[in-house]
Amino acid sequence: MSPTASKNEEKPSTRRARGKTERYWRMRDQVIDIAVELFSKNGYASTGVADIGEAAGLARGALYYYIKSKEALLAEIHDRVMDPLLKEAAAIAALDLSFPARLRLMSESLLWQVINRHDHVWVFLHEYRQLEGEFRTLFKAKRDTFEQSIQAVLEQGQREGLLRPLDLELTKLTFLNMHNYTYQWVATKDVKVEDLSGLYCEIFLNGILTSPATQDSASAELEHGRAVLQSLRDAPAVSRTDA
């Protein structure tokens, strides 16, 4: 699997020019990709700025032409995961879906990032505590929003009387446990997003529903939701912040 830009990366042509050439943004993306690879492999604190430069074929001085600081680099990596997640969660919330289908789509959206952008997700889930000050605040807000969107889905299930009596916050955390820890081992396995999501949701839904879940992994509403998410992944993003 390539560690470089995936389909939902911003295309240089869609960016605010901000007085920089196209080559500048291309090179900058490459630098961030290299940082993602090194941070995920060796850890953020154990990776030196010089290591990134060397891997990019740049001296430290030249590297700082593309980045503002090491920590800003880490923050941008976080946004590269959080922003697509929030976008997809909002799209799922906007659809008219049954409770099981909506939960299943949230699961697939999250696992899509975990599997197809594994290095990014590793950094995002493993190194977030290295962010400080404003970086930390911003990241925490985004993350809280995302987790709340999961709880909102569970609340739909509860409103519709489908759930056994449960503490919804702990139930949300259990759902996140299952999905988030996947980054620790998934690189060594050959699993598809739909298959792993199918297993997780089979266990989780059977675990919380009053009546057994039906495995309609090819239902019309699920297929439609998948198409919506896929279209988001092909489309370019809008804005960007400096690293």
Place this chain on the structure above:
Amino acid sequence: MSPTASKNEEKPSTRRARGKTERYWRMRDQVIDIAVELFSKNGYASTGVADIGEAAGLARGALYYYIKSKEALLAEIHDRVMDPLLKEAAAIAALDLSFPARLRLMSESLLWQVINRHDHVWVFLHEYRQLEGEFRTLFKAKRDTFEQSIQAVLEQGQREGLLRPLDLELTKLTFLNMHNYTYQWVATKDVKVEDLSGLYCEIFLNGILTSPATQDSASAELEHGRAVLQSLRDAPAVSRTDA
């Protein structure tokens, strides 16, 4: 919650003397406890040996009288979690138990460490990749053994025809996902081991069993198993390695 030694720490009097005074081992334990606290709070790579010394009231030179190296310190912290886990897993395997009760006990054993020795577990689950060479090999072997003991429990359920058709390895990983990721958020919540394990096992068992799980959290065999585990936690350990 105090970051210092818990009940299943070795008592100084039971250690091999190895020519050191009792005070030496007491001080050494204190140093390790401080390292656990700093590593879990700030990260292994971001914590300097001098930070540990300062928190312990020792200069760097004096600190190295108690530890062999920073990495050996990290390795010892791992053993402080892995060794009790392996001991309890072996004790559970030796008991005559139904499949649901055995799984529930494994869950409680693991969550006991996650909740009651949270700082240790944080370091153990978060920093294991910083171990290299022999340290890494030894740790990986222990961890594989533990995970295999979970899969063995699932195999009992399958042999007894209680499970729906499932990939047992992925099912084991799902079980571990639920439990292991708990260290990320449990410090901010006030949950009891039995309660959280009850939620996880309710969801997980209902998720994998052919017929619904009964919530017999106070059954005789479960109570007996809990008593066995508790006795292990009160008893002292036997050997130790140098850090």
Place this chain on the structure above:
DNA sequence: GTCTATAAAGGGATAGAC
């Protein structure tokens, strides 16, 4: 046992030449 001193290397970030 604990200290100070020091080794030998590496950290992030900046200035200014080219």
Place this chain on the structure above:
DNA sequence: GTCTATCCCTTTATAGAC
């Protein structure tokens, strides 16, 4: 745009005085 040189600080670990 990229380089070298440099600043200033910190790193792990050891040596040897007390």
